Amino acid sequence: xxxxxxxxxxxxxxxxxxxxxxxxxxxxxxxxxxxxxxxxxxxxxxxxxxxxxxxxxxxxxxxxxxxxxxxxxxxxxxxxxxxxxxxxxxxxxxxxxxxxxxxxxxxxxxxxxxxxxxxxxxxxxxxxxxxxxxxxxxxxxxxxxxxxxxxx
Numbered sequence: 001x002x003x004x005x006x007x008x009x010x011x012x013x014x015x016x017x018x019x020x021x022x023x024x025x026x027x028x029x030x031x032x033x034x035x036x037x038x039x040x041x042x043x044x045x046x047x048x049x050x051x052x053x054x055x056x057x058x059x060x061x062x063x064x065x066x067x068x069x070x071x072x073x074x075x076x077x078x079x080x081x082x083x084x085x086x087x088x089x090x091x092x093x094x095x096x097x098x099x100x101x102x103x104x105x106x107x108x109x110x111x112x113x114x115x116x117x118x119x120x121x122x123x124x125x126x127x128x129x130x131x132x133x134x135x136x137x138x139x140x141x142x143x144x145x146x147x148x149x150x151x152x
Contacts, residue, residue: 031085035147037074038091042141044070045106049133053113054126087150091143098143105136 011019044067051063078092091098109132118125 031088031147031150033077034085034088034091035144037077038140038144038147041070041074042137042139042144044137045102045140046133046137049109049113049136050126050130053117053129054121085147085150087147091147098139102136102139105132105139109133109136 048063048067051059055063090096093099109129112132113129116125121129
């Protein structure tokens with residue numbers, strides 16, 4: 001019997017290490033999922049804008065539906081997240097650099113595509129759109145990198 005008197009079986013060192021590893025794994029999982037979601041949002045942003053302004057009507061519809069689903073999943077997961085992680089909290093700050101730069105760069109891409117879209121976009125305009133899309137996708141990719149590489 002152990003010192004506490006309540007536990008009938010003492011843990012072997014191997015069993016204790018296994019249980020510690022399990023608790024550690026459960027604590028890390030939510031932050032990893034958030035990091036992966038940030039990566040998906042970043043990559044999705046890079047693909048979304050060229051599809052919306054250069055693709056045929058069916059691809060724009062598919063991209064719009066996919067974007068709505070991704071947004072609901074991302075916001076729903078972050079809203080229900082119970083584990084607090086410093087890197088996730090830093091990335092999720094409403095007035096933090098990731099959020100502000102993402103919103104501003106996304107608006108820049110939208111304004112560029114919506115108001116400066118020529119009737120028949122050429123290579124230069126398309127290249128500029130892709131470059132702006134890469135810039136807009138960079139903040140969530142940076143957040144993903146920070147969250148996934150953080151030591152826990």
